Amino acid sequence: MASHPNSSVSFSKELQLLLNCLSNKGPTDSTQLAGISETKLIELIQTHRIISQVRGPLSTFSEGGLQEKLNGIYSANKFTQLKFAAELIKINKAFSSQNIDHLALKGPVLSQEIYNDPSERTSRDLDIFIRVDQLDPSLAILKELGYELLTKFSTPKQKQAIVKHYHHMELYHSDENVLLELHWKLSSSKGNSISAEELWSKSTVIPFAGGAIRTLSKEHQLQYLCMHGALHSFFRLQWLTDLHRLFGQISLDEIDALYAATEISEARVCLNASLLLLSELYGFDVPEKITKDADRFSKRIVQISLREIAANTSMDRKKSRWRTTLYNHKVHYSISGIRGLIGSIFSRNVRPKNWQIFAFPDSLFFLNHVFSRFIWLFGKLKRKAP
Amino acid sequence: MKKYAKNPNTVASKLDDELVMIDIDLGKYFSMNSIASSIWEYIDTPKTKEEICDELLNEYAVDRATCTQEVTLFLEELIQMKLVNEVT
Numbered sequence: 001m002a003s004h005p006n007s008s009v010s011f012s013k014e015l016q017l018l019l020n021c022l023s024n025k026g027p028t029d030s031t032q033l034a035g036i037s038e039t040k041l042i043e044l045i046q047t048h049r050i051i052s053q054v055r056g057p058l059s060t061f062s063e064g065g066l067q068e069k070l071n072g073i074y075s076a077n078k079f080t081q082l083k084f085a086a087e088l089i090k091i092n093k094a095f096s097s098q099n100i101d102h103l104a105l106k107g108p109v110l111s112q113e114i115y116n117d118p119s120e121r122t123s124r125d126l127d128i129f130i131r132v133d134q135l136d137p138s139l140a141i142l143k144e145l146g147y148e149l150l151t152k153f154s155t156p157k158q159k160q161a162i163v164k165h166y167h168h169m170e171l172y173h174s175d176e177n178v179l180l181e182l183h184w185k186l187s188s189s190k191g192n193s194i195s196a197e198e199l200w201s202k203s204t205v206i207p208f209a210g211g212a213i214r215t216l217s218k219e220h221q222l223q224y225l226c227m228h229g230a231l232h233s234f235f236r237l238q239w240l241t242d243l244h245r246l247f248g249q250i251s252l253d254e255i256d257a258l259y260a261a262t263e264i265s266e267a268r269v270c271l272n273a274s275l276l277l278l279s280e281l282y283g284f285d286v287p288e289k290i291t292k293d294a295d296r297f298s299k300r301i302v303q304i305s306l307r308e309i310a311a312n313t314s315m316d317r318k319k320s321r322w323r324t325t326l327y328n329h330k331v332h333y334s335i336s337g338i339r340g341l342i343g344s345i346f347s348r349n350v351r352p353k354n355w356q357i358f359a360f361p362d363s364l365f366f367l368n369h370v371f372s373r374f375i376w377l378f379g380k381l382k383r384k385a386p
Numbered sequence: 387m388k389k390y391a392k393n394p395n396t397v398a399s400k401l402d403d404e405l406v407m408i409d410i411d412l413g414k415y416f417s418m419n420s421i422a423s424s425i426w427e428y429i430d431t432p433k434t435k436e437e438i439c440d441e442l443l444n445e446y447a448v449d450r451a452t453c454t455q456e457v458t459l460f461l462e463e464l465i466q467m468k469l470v471n472e473v474t
C-alpha cells in the first residue's frame with residue numbers, strides 16, 4: 001500500500017501501478033509488475049475505464065497471459081466505441097434534419113478531441129445536450145430511431161418534476177445495445193452553474209468522422225468535465241485522465257484565464273479540486289496561485305475523491321452505497337453550499353421508478369415526494385415477496 | 387479517368403496494425419491489414435488507381451504490374467462491400 005502525501009488514503013499496489021502508467025512514470029521494468037494480482041489489475045482497469053491508456057505501458061513489460069487479456073479488452077472496447085460513434089452520427093443527422101439544436105457531450109466526440117480517434121476512450125453511453133423546450137420532439141425522433149425511454153413519466157407533473165430535479169433522461173436502444181442520456185442541463189447541481197444560453201452561444205462545431213458535429217467550447221468543456229468529475233467524487237480515474245490530457249493541451253496562461261472566468265461560479269471549486277487532484281496523482285504542474293488559493297471546499301472534494309478512488313473496485317462501491325450517498329451530499333454542499341445540499345437531498349425523493357409502483361394524481365403530486373421512501377420500500381418488499 | 391473515394395458513411399480507427407471500421411447504416415464491422423489500411427488512408431481524397439499505386443510503390447517493395455493487379459482486386463472488393471464509391 002502506498003500512502004499519499006496530503007492524505008491518509010492508501011492505494012493498493014495495483015492502483016499505484018495504474019497511476020504510474022497514467023502519469024507516464026512507468027512501469028520502467030518488469031520487476032515493477034512483481035507481486036501484482038492480475039485479476040485485481042484487470043478489474044481496476046475496467047472499473048476505471050482506462051484500457052486504452054494503460055495497455056501500452058503495461059504490455060511492454062507484461063507476460064503473455066496478461067498481455068493477451070489486455071489486448072482482448074482493448075479490441076472489444078474499440079468495436080463498442082465504433083458502434084457508439086456510428087450511433088452518434090445517426091442521431092446527429094436525424095436531429096439536424098429536424099432542426100433540433102444539439103451538442104454532443106463526452107463520449108466519441110471527447111475521444112476525438114483528446115486522442116484524434118473517436119473510439120480510443122471508453123464510454124458506456126452517449127450524452128446529448130438539447131434545449132429543454134425541444135425535449136418532446138427530441139424524444140419523438142429518438143423513439144423513431146429505436147430508442148425506448150427508461151426514465152418513464154405519464155403525467156405532465158411527473159415530466160415537470162423530472163425536468164426540474166434531474167438533468168437528463170435515459171433511453172436505451174435494445175437492438176444496438178446503446179444507452180443514451182438526453183440532457184437539458186449539464187448537471188443536477190442547484191448552484192450557480194453555466195447558463196444554457198452561454199453554452200449555446202459559445203458552442204463550437206468540430207470535424208467528426210468525415211462530417212461535423214457541435215459540441216461545447218474548450219472553456220466550457222473543461223468546466224463541465226471538472227464539475228462532472230467532482231460531482232462523482234472522481235471515482236473513475238478516466239475522468240481525471242481526460243482532464244490531464246486536456247489541460248496538457250493548453251498553456252498555463254490559458255489555465256489562469258479559465259480560473260479567472262470561473263470566479264463567481266461553482267465551477268471554481270470544481271476546477272480547483274480537479275487541478276489539485278491532477279497535481280497529487282498525475283504530477284501535473286499546476287500554477288502556484290491556484291494551489292495557494294484553494295479553499296477548504298476544494299480540499300474536501302480532493303479528500304473525498306482520494307478515498308473514493310482508493311475504494312473503487314466494483315465490489316467495494318456496492319458495499320458502500322451509504323458512504324457514497326453521504327460523500328455525494330458533502331460534495332454538493334462543497335460545490336453549491338446549503339442550496340446544493342438541500343437540492344441533493346430533495347432530489348432523492350423524486351423517483352420516477354416509484355411512479356411505476358404507485359403515483360399520486362397530479363392534483364396531489366407533492367405527496368409523491370412526501371411518501372417517496374415508503375413507496376420505494378413498498379416496491380422493494382413487493383419484489384422480494386414470493 | 388475513374389477515381390475512387392471512401393464511402394463517408396463509415397467510421398474507422400486503428401487497432402494495432404489493422405484498420406477497423408463500421409458501416410454506419412448497416413452496423414457492420416470490417417477490418418483491413420496494414421497495406422489495405424494504407425490504401426484506405428490514401429483515398430481520404432478521391433484518387434485514381436495509378437495515383438494509389440504511386441503511393442504504394444513509394445512505401446512498399448513491389449513492381450508496378452503486381453501492384454496494379456492487387457489494387458484493382460482490392461478496390462473491386464471494397465466497391466462490392468459499398469465501402470468505396472467510384473467518382474468521376
